[in-house]
Amino acid sequence: MTQLPHLRFEKILRENKLKVTQPRLQVLAMVAEKKAAISQPELEKKLGSSIDRVTLYRALSAFEEKGILHKIFDLQGTATYALCSNSCTHQHHHDQHLHFLCERCNNVFCLDEFVLPQINLPAGYTLNSVHVHAIGLCPSCS
Amino acid sequence: MTQLPHLRFEKILRENKLKVTQPRLQVLAMVAEKKAAISQPELEKKLGSSIDRVTLYRALSAFEEKGILHKIFDLQGTATYALCSNSCTHQHHHDQHLHFLCERCNNVFCLDEFVLPQINLPAGYTLNSVHVHAIGLCPSCS
DNA sequence: TTAAGTGCAAAATCTTTGCAAATGT
């Protein structure tokens, strides 16, 4: 967290046996830069023609597969991506997630530090993880 | 609930100022028939060529707009649709929702009757509604 | 050196739009 971003991303890529390439570093930097989760179209717009659309798709799926990013669907059903926090181990990754979806600006915020409540299910269901989407207005839009 | 399905759907359509047409009745019947939420591709497959793909899209968006169906995104991000329960007023519709997403069969189950827990948010956020996605194995897959 | 990753072109999906014909009230 305190190291230079560039080195941090290199480390993440190496740890996941992915080659360190310009496109991947650019995508990670752009995802990290925004406080909220970012969608493929938004990334594409911001990256302009510096990397190919297909490369972006492939980078995002590789990152998702490795658990570097996690994918959240916003209110319109568009996939958005956010860096998994440091505390987000592979275990934890599939566990608790609290996301806030703003109805006005449509941003998705990950509130990892907030603990989720217990969920009770009918008999017969096996529970593996819980995703909570809180919907309303974010601080900027309130 | 006790009336004939066909009449029930006619009533729903009339109440929402939508004309009672064959395509709409077919879609509603098919959604009601399945216990889990159903996706557009699945509906399209089941309906075969009896109604046009475009008509299906339009029916689904009309129903969603009127609050007749609600839309849930499954684990792959595909939109699925389920009938709002009778107790699902326009108010309530935007409130509490507990959905179970099965990792194995990928079905989405609405567990409307289960009460959602209280969610605590950081200062600055205005909460309007909460969607909980419980993920695991449904009774058939457990 | 060589396996992995990139970019381009093209295919495959998925979703929307325009408009004339058909249908419900």
Added chain:
DNA sequence: ACATTTGCAAAGATTTTGCACTTAA
């Protein structure tokens, strides 16, 4: 009779695939 809805064709958007060239290790 008239506004709504449908079906078709076509456009637009999104995502995936194949393959030759490039690049990181």
